[in-house]
Amino acid sequence: MASPDETPRVLVVDDEEIARHNLAHVLAREGFIADCADCGEAALEQLALARYDLVLTDLRMPGVDGMALLRETRRRSPHTEVIVITAHANAGSAVEAMKSGAFYYIEKPFRLPEVRKVVREAAEKVRLKRENATLKAALDDAAGRPQILTNAPAMRQLLTVAAGVAPTDCNVLIVGATGAGKEVLARYVHQHSRRATGPFVAINCGALSEELLANELFGHERGAFTGAAGVKPGLIEAAAGGTLFLDEVTEMTPAMQVKLLRVLQEREFYRLGGTQPIAASVRFLAATNRDPAKRVAEGRFRQDLYFRLNVVTLALPPLAERRGDIPLLALHFLSNFAQRMGKAVAEIAPETFERLLAHDYPGNIRELENLIERGVALAPGASLTPDLLPPGIGCRTPAEKYTETPTETHGAPRIAATPAADDGEGRAASEPTRIAPLAEVERRHILDALEHAGGNRALAARLLGIDRVSLWRKLRRFEEDANGAESADDTPLE
Template sequence: MTAQRILVVDDEANARRAIATILGEEGYEVAEASNGEEALARLADFSPAVVLTDVRMPKMDGLTFLQKAREQGADATFIMMTAFASVETAVEAMRAGAEHYLVKPLDANAVLVVLGKALEKRALERETENLREQVRQRARFHNIIGDSSQLQAVYDMVKRAATTKATVLILGESGTGKELIAQAIHHESQRRDKAFVKVHCAALSEGLLESELFGHEKGAFTGAVGRKEGRFELADGGTLFLDEIGEISPSVQVKLLRVLQQREFERVGGTQTLKVDVRIVAATHRDLVGEVKAGRFREDLYYRLNVVAVTLPPLRERKSDIPALVSHFLEKYSDSYGKEVRGLAPGTLQALLSYDWPGNIRELENAIERAVVLAPGHELTTDDLPPVLRGPRPVGASPSSLIPGATLAQIEREAILRTLERVGGSTTRAAEILGISVRKVQYRLKEYGAAAHGTTPPASDSDEEGSEADAASE
């Protein structure tokens, strides 16, 4: 293993060399500088992990050196040293980004302890960031986050259907991510270099929707001052995503059926027949079978749309994806609002798992955004969550605080939840650390969510058998 690099900055030569000697004997690679200006020059070529710097020095003092180093993008951990300690100086140093503050004359053991803790924290931060990146790469499929068995089945269906010309119908409750699936189908297809055009059918009146889809000629209706190309023309060669297809009127259904059957149409108010090569992906939260039986949706159109059906599970049925989703939204909104909220306090993940999320991913995202805005610290607590999510606080903050008097199941639950919080929601990484299977972690997450409502976990027989097999082998 490469020795950790430490830069010692002090205008007192004897003190500087004494510290450098001690650190060198402990196996660190040490460089020295006599003032802030010299130290700034050493940062680039030496790239230290930690900088031990005096506060009061000629030419450039330690605080100015720290500020300029941060401005230049240095990511070294700073530990300040001074013989003139004061509360004001300490506060200023911490605000500038120092990790710790040591008072001279220095105690060698104290220096080594503080340095060790600083390096340990630094390593943990980098490991966490690496894990986050692994989670991002492993759990995302064209911006779709999650690695539950239900979502893996969706990924498999998308990959198989995307390479064909088949029309795809995406079904699922509102907020489950149907548009993301439509985009994934387009990006996995041979049409990926062509346009992806979307129309929200429920947002437009019948007349406007017809004009948006098929275009119109000049004078076709009041306000039509010129020719307009419709979305079908704009999507020629690419993909047209019809969101909330279940909301379109019977007359538009007829015209859409013709396009699906013959790949041709006329603009509103026009006579010229236009032909297009467009791949249709449609989505709805409605039960189209029920709509067909009720006479509100054409049966022949339904079968034209339903060549390949992809059903997205609601979030309550794939709660094992919640940790990864929360990690993603934490990062997204922390960056968006300029806050440093990067983790969850004990009990917060359990509160998120215990809720059924009737608004699905959209509701979860809104809840995390709200919590990030309101959070006063670096971790989200249950107090930061919407009132509907706040439940009783857990007994104890760590597995060790549950002992004695806790059951093995309680200890296991605490271990799984705290490990997931530590690794940014990655069930794969949590399973590796805990020495159990990914399936067991995912099954337990379903179990914890169901227990909050007094129900059995929504798992398949294969999930239960897998969990029992895991337990038997451990």
Template sequence: MREARLLVIDDEPIACRQLEQVFRHSPYSVTTCEEGATGLRALEQERFDAVLTDLRMAGVDGMEILRRARELDPDLAVIMITGHATLDSAVEAMKAGAFHYIAKPFRIDEVREVVAKAVEFTRLRRDNRTLRDQVEQGGRKATLVAQDTAMQRLLETARQIAPTDCNVVLTGESGTGKELLARYIHNHSARAEGPFLAVNCGALQDELLASELFGHEKGAFTGATQQKKGLFETAAGGTLFLDEVAETSPAMQVNLLRVLQEREVLRVGGRTPIPVDVRVIAASNRRLDRAVDRGEMREDLYFRLNVVNLLLPPLRDRRDDIPLLAYYFLKRHSLSMGKRIDDIEPEALERLVEHDYPGNVRELSNIIERGVALARTANLTLADLPRALRETRARVVHEDAAPLRTLEEQEVLQIRQALEQTGGNRTRAARLLGIDRVSLWRKIKRLGIE
């Protein structure tokens, strides 16, 4: 386990030195700041496991430190230390989310005990958030659960390209786990020890996205009260995941292209380019080549990003994985809620497998999470599932059922998926399909595949 990092903020230098001494021989790395404003900058630029801050300081006080810390990292434990101990200030700090409240003069053993609990609290909260996010948002450990043959081939391709440091495009419907696959690639790369940062490009307006990606200088615009590093800088040595990259404006696409070509960024309001060392993985829920054809995406940016293209299949096309994923989520959500749900009753599992999942893996995770929350026994039952799954079957096999695909239609689909996964490389696509390149060429010609 990595060394825990503590941030101490106190405008009395002697207090900072004293706390440094307290933790000199502890398993903690201590950063001290003798001004509230300096402490804020440290919070915004680095990651800590606990914060000890004086409550009353000139300028930026402890309450402002607490407020900003909770905005940046809701799981971070903040401990208030003050010589002005009053009931009102204690209540105010605790209501605002402080982890603990210590009055000066403090006892060394008390401080050590509180900090140990605070570090444990932060790590537990972060671990629990990681468990919840592993498939929904892509967890830090990037556990991918699959026994479907096509999905296993996709993961093998991801492992093969991970060490190459090339840019990657991930496509697939919403909820298929694109960010999770991006983390998986990151964790199998030489950058695994570096940061993995993600941004949804479609969720921010140009001005906010530019500030988020490239950073800004102090005074660059109204509200820019201090310099800020962008994600391209912050992700140095690691991976930057650009979700919904096709939703960016033409102007933003020009800026992204420049960064990818020159390997440097220009902060908003800045004049000096800053070198960056980061791998870019982009994602979209629609095909980027079609966005290029429609004039919605620059072709040069597309080619810069699309060195390798991996297509994540929807969950309805990998039904063999549904039981495996259902039990995986059952374990994770039971652990995070502190409940013991050991099994899924056969009828409930049958309905789960039959459902078509327009929301894909994310929807399955939500269904299991809801079931765990409602479960009253050690098994997940049909009664714990949403009404839509209890009352109807998504796939009913009878004479009026939707017709199956013909073998030729299935062959076209498989070939197109293989070509998309390999960025149009027919040699690699043939290898994925288990045939030689000449056979693939003949099939493409015979089936009229573009």
């Protein structure tokens, strides 16, 4: 049963008491909250005090009539639908009512089934409008915020830690491979911090020379160097009250590492050419795709700077270690790119999912995003099919031991899959290969699909091209077969 807040609220307006109360009684029996008003003025007073989903009003009433009430209701509450009921129906008033925004125009004497049907349809329209408005507000509120989509236990644990340290204002070092989403995680920390209303400023420390990086971080005074015609605030100033994200921080030169260490220690800095210290009112987040401890051991990164930045370390796992997130991320990217490109690509074919799940993703999430963007751009229809992926994506799993051998077919070279020269145990490639029984092949294929889908049976069924009931039956059969085999092992031979 719906809660009181979810139950549609209706205001019945009619100057005839019997008609008013009879209609309110009928609507109450239909599950609506029905209030009454005996004139237009009273209805406007009630509309000012409560939110109504529907207004059912008589057309002819003294003072504020039904048409005036309709217009004023639509002006005050665009989400409220108005149904006009009258015993004096004519084409002119019907047209005027519909032009003024009435949901429906009912003639008296009306039939109760008709009223019930119209009221239910109007209530459903209001529900959908309010739901869409709520979703739009949520999307607007989330605009610009990082989206971290995951089903992986390791990632959920990482986000819990990130959300826990976010309000503390301590420095955080994010470690992860290129394309794993380090900046997205940094934005997540920023949005969960006390500095969320302040700016988030990012800079790639490995993309600039020492001189340019110093100028970008600290800014300069007029005349600090040739061409410095005026004062330029740096990014540390620009991020005041917010977060400064130093990406690829281990790529800084030794001299820049010393300068950054001083800022972290003293919480102040000088513009290039400046003599007055400026407070560094900023929270520092840093990231690297290297092993920072190894860089310290090699003498390429200062140990004291490492400890200053490494108050908390967040290690992002590569996409290959969270394969269950691949379908979730792929569908998210598909929706985004389809909307951005104005294309009606709405689904990913099961065969495409198989290819995507079998790929190793050296480029991590960024590579997956590029693959989906390419597929949407090339897709001629509503489905992202395997032929839209670049050649070689997910064609073979790492477990397969095959080599690419050129052969000739009608004079044209082709790639053929042949057994490797050695199987790792000293047996020649020409040695006969054991062929697994069909039932065993099916079992392995289904279990592989389940593994690729991260244990999600609905997705595994989709990848296999079967329904969930069929998958469940096959899994139950595998379990029964396994139990039967165990029982057979315990039975003495006769």
